[in-house]
Amino acid sequence: VLVGRDGRGDSLTLEGRVLAPTQRIDESLTITITDGVISAIEPGSPGGRVIAPAFVDPHVHLRTPGREDEETIRSGTEAAAAGGYCAILAMPNTDPVVDSSSVLGALVERAREEAVVPVGFMAAISKGQHGQELTEMAELASAGAAAFTDDGRPVVSAGLLRRALQYSALTDLRLALHCEEPSLSCGGHAHEGSVAAELGIGPYPSTAESVMVERDLSLARAEARPIHLMHLSARESVAALEHAQANGVPATGEVTPHHLVLTDDAVRSLDPNTKMNPPLRGEDDREALRDALRRGAIACVATDHAPHARQEKDVPFEEAPFGVTGLETSFAALYTHLVAPGILRLEALLERMSAGPARAFGLEEPRIEVGARANLVALDLDDEWTVAEDGFRSLSANSWLLGETLRGRVVKTVADGRLAYESSGAP
Amino acid sequence: MSELRAPAAPKRHLLSIDELDRQDVERILETAESLAGSLEREVKKLPTLRGRTVVNLFYESSTRTLASFELAAKRLSADTMSIRSAGSSVDKGESLKDTALTLAAYEPDVIVVRHPSIGAPQLVARLTDAHVVNAGDGKHQHPTQALLDLYTMRRAFGRLEGLQVAIVGDVLHSRVARSLVQALGLVDARTVLVGPPTLVPRGIEALGCTVAHDIGAVADADVVYVLRMQHERMGQAFVPSLREYTALYGITPERVRVGQVVMHPGPMNRGVEIDPRVADSGAALVTDQVRAGLVVRMAVLYDVITVAPVELRERAEVA
Numbered sequence A: 001v002l003v004g005r006d007g008r009g010d011s012l013t014l015e016g017r018v019l020a021p022t023q024r025i026d027e028s029l030t031i032t033i034t035d036g037v038i039s040a041i042e043p044g045s046p047g048g049r050v051i052a053p054a055f056v057d058p059h060v061h062l063r064t065p066g067r068e069d070e071e072t073i074r075s076g077t078e079a080a081a082a083g084g085y086c087a088i089l090a091m092p093n094t095d096p097v098v099d100s101s102s103v104l105g106a107l108v109e110r111a112r113e114e115a116v117v118p119v120g121f122m123a124a125i126s127k128g129q130h131g132q133e134l135t136e137m138a139e140l141a142s143a144g145a146a147a148f149t150d151d152g153r154p155v156v157s158a159g160l161l162r163r164a165l166q167y168s169a170l171t172d173l174r175l176a177l178h179c180e181e182p183s184l185s186c187g188g189h190a191h192e193g194s195v196a197a198e199l200g201i202g203p204y205p206s207t208a209e210s211v212m213v214e215r216d217l218s219l220a221r222a223e224a225r226p227i228h229l230m231h232l233s234a235r236e237s238v239a240a241l242e243h244a245q246a247n248g249v250p251a252t253g254e255v256t257p258h259h260l261v262l263t264d265d266a267v268r269s270l271d272p273n274t275k276m277n278p279p280l281r282g283e284d285d286r287e288a289l290r291d292a293l294r295r296g297a298i299a300c301v302a303t304d305h306a307p308h309a310r311q312e313k314d315v316p317f318e319e320a321p322f323g324v325t326g327l328e329t330s331f332a333a334l335y336t337h338l339v340a341p342g343i344l345r346l347e348a349l350l351e352r353m354s355a356g357p358a359r360a361f362g363l364e365e366p367r368i369e370v371g372a373r374a375n376l377v378a379l380d381l382d383d384e385w386t387v388a389e390d391g392f393r394s395l396s397a398n399s400w401l402l403g404e405t406l407r408g409r410v411v412k413t414v415a416d417g418r419l420a421y422e423s424s425g426a427p
Numbered sequence B: 001m002s003e004l005r006a007p008a009a010p011k012r013h014l015l016s017i018d019e020l021d022r023q024d025v026e027r028i029l030e031t032a033e034s035l036a037g038s039l040e041r042e043v044k045k046l047p048t049l050r051g052r053t054v055v056n057l058f059y060e061s062s063t064r065t066l067a068s069f070e071l072a073a074k075r076l077s078a079d080t081m082s083i084r085s086a087g088s089s090v091d092k093g094e095s096l097k098d099t100a101l102t103l104a105a106y107e108p109d110v111i112v113v114r115h116p117s118i119g120a121p122q123l124v125a126r127l128t129d130a131h132v133v134n135a136g137d138g139k140h141q142h143p144t145q146a147l148l149d150l151y152t153m154r155r156a157f158g159r160l161e162g163l164q165v166a167i168v169g170d171v172l173h174s175r176v177a178r179s180l181v182q183a184l185g186l187v188d189a190r191t192v193l194v195g196p197p198t199l200v201p202r203g204i205e206a207l208g209c210t211v212a213h214d215i216g217a218v219a220d221a222d223v224v225y226v227l228r229m230q231h232e233r234m235g236q237a238f239v240p241s242l243r244e245y246t247a248l249y250g251i252t253p254e255r256v257r258v259g260q261v262v263m264h265p266g267p268m269n270r271g272v273e274i275d276p277r278v279a280d281s282g283a284a285l286v287t288d289q290v291r292a293g294l295v296v297r298m299a300v301l302y303d304v305i306t307v308a309p310v311e312l313r314e315r316a317e318v319a
Helices: A073-082 A101-114 A137-142 A158-170 A194-199 A207-223 A235-246 A257-261 A264-269 A283-295 A330-339 A346-352 A355-360 B022-039 B064-075 B096-104 B120-127 B143-157 B175-186 B231-236 B242-249 B286-306 B310-318
Strands: A012-020 A025-034 A037-043 A050-053 A055-060 A085-090 A119-123 A145-149 A175-177 A227-229 A251-253 A376-386 A405-415 A418-422 B053-058 B079-084 B110-115 B131-137 B164-168 B190-194 B210-212 B223-226 B261-263
Touching: A012 A346, A012 A376, A012 A405, A050 A346, A055 A073, A055 A330, A055 A355, A073 A085, A073 A101, A073 A119, A073 A405, A073 A418, A085 A405, A101 A119, A101 A137, A137 A145, A137 A158, A158 A175, A158 A207, A194 A264, A207 A227, A207 A235, A235 A251, A235 A283, A257 A283, A257 A330, A283 A346, A330 A346, A330 A376, A330 A405, A346 A355, B022 B143, B022 B175, B022 B286, B053 B064, B053 B096, B064 B079, B064 B110, B064 B131, B064 B286, B096 B110, B096 B120, B110 B120, B110 B286, B120 B131, B131 B143, B131 B286, B143 B175, B143 B223, B143 B261, B143 B286, B164 B175, B175 B190, B261 B286
Parallel strands: A012 A050, A055 A085, A085 A119, A119 A145, A145 A175, A175 A227, A227 A251, B053 B079, B053 B110, B110 B131, B164 B190, B164 B223, B190 B210, B223 B261
Antiparallel strands: A012 A025, A025 A037, A050 A376, A376 A405, A405 A418
16 A cells, blocks of 8 residues: 555665664674665674664555645655654545545555655545545555545544445455544634633643543444544553453554653743644643553554645644644654653664564564665664754745754664655765 | 933733733722822823823723723823724724724823723733723623722722632633733732533633532622623523522522622623612622722723833842
8 A cells, every 4th residue: 555656676784773663673783785685784893873663654644635835645655764764654634535535546656656655545434525425445445555644633423334344354454443522622722721721722621632542442342343542641541541452352552752741831932833633632631642552552643744834834823724733743852852851762762663564554564684675764762853944855844843952863774765854964 | 421311111911910010000099099089189181191002902891891991091191082892993893903903003101991801901012112001801800890800899898908809700701700810819909700500611620719509609799799690691501590590699688798898890780690679788898889980990091101110120129
């Protein structure tokens, strides 16, 4: 389901501390890549960069078709490469919505021309994402859909979601669900709690997410179908997911860097780049998310990279659209805020950004072994850099990290055998 | 020897009560007091802000706030103009950013902003060199209302410290309530918020107040501050009916005891949140609030334009 440019590959060598947690590799090695394939792994000298399986982002808004001023397949995949990603999955809430094989087919064609790293396209669950009728899932699957989602919107009707779970069994693809009960979230722009109360921002309670998480898990259990819960934010949702997993429900979950790092306290700035859906939540919620990521109940970091044009975010907080970019900052943000202070082990972070998301969507896990296609990222853990508006490959700069100095830099990305990114400072 | 230049005075805005300390509040109230004295003279105009420009940028309807800001600027001899969203380029889809930049090109000293969205005055403050005064942004803040309410209370009781204030009604949608709770906290008054659970936001206690759902909680208060009950809330099921709301929370003569005063930021819904007999009684300070609005807004305009920042003054004293 991943579409790259062609089968060709580059030849290069990477040397450093090779860290592949799922393969239990942690040693100094030299990796030789010949025509895109790992051809030799030999002992190397200690020190230097960390070489790891490259990252996989299952939640990216490429805004194409329809808003190519905000992102294109080329700019979005260039941003992904700069973030260390060897594969990304794009959301179908575009204009038009990816709900037919013709729209999907056109995207696949365009990706063959433009994609710097392989990209998979999710298709909508319902036609037009209106939540009324199912899309032609079988045809979409054969046209190359990576999964189904109405992301950006919840599937409000339990009946439609049940049918979608049943019918999608024809395809082997899973449903990725944006959990939001609109009657609870409507008018909400920030987490319901003391910050929203003090500021007078319309509250978006945790229950708006968790009641849908619980409903969706119940349906998945009854239908014995796998589901993936997107951008979880509330501790009640995490508890429900873990409870379901313990009872054998094949459910996975993802968490974004911003929900792992920030709390709703950041909203006090009234900076529109602290406005996301779901919203930044409280300290307890952030702790629950970190804990779930640590233990693997949530095994998947997803950026929910949501580019917005400058004029759309240059407005008062309540008028601003939800969403922030994330592809180019995710590793450094999480290394700086979780790994460096000792909250999360580096191995766990690498795993949750690579094998975790790949497994959740049945994609091939990036592995470091002779004969495998090279999907590698080289990281300089000591390099410090400041996130600047003009430093992005993405066409949009609505980052929650603007002006912040981060530790850890992606130096090289090899995606599907090709050198997709090399930082300008790299020797 | 190079010429010694005083550092440019940092901008002073009034965006939120949150940014003020007790000294700031007391200074503004003192200024208002002295301005009130001058307004009792036959010629009411003061030359204080002659040559200064005050622009009122109003994206929401307003009677008393806009009128009092206009009059306040005029009484201080400033040039003033008011721009309402209706009938301006806002109608043509001009963004707040561009409108603010356009007005800033006239180099106003103060831009007074009212806007339905939280954060709009902050945006104008970031984009322009003018002093920005928040005249109400969404459900967030209405700081001059809070200051004029403090002024009114102090005139009525001769003090603010230790006053008990019950704010009754739709706190959830009220910028007045948020600003007032913070302002009362700054002067060591105590606040209880009284209203149905659906109209008191979760977590509001963090502002330093208590919450009650029984109207009996107003009995201990020196001031019963009544919030406007907005009709459009009915359709959103915040309360089942105005009738039931009035029965439970309406301020009737029976619920007001001797010695209490009743305040309301206006406009009032007589017979809904406030009984007309209360509104027209001697306990009601509603017109005092309106009068206070003029002098307090004069004081605020004077303050943002002319008073040196607290930090600078302190540094000067040390030196």
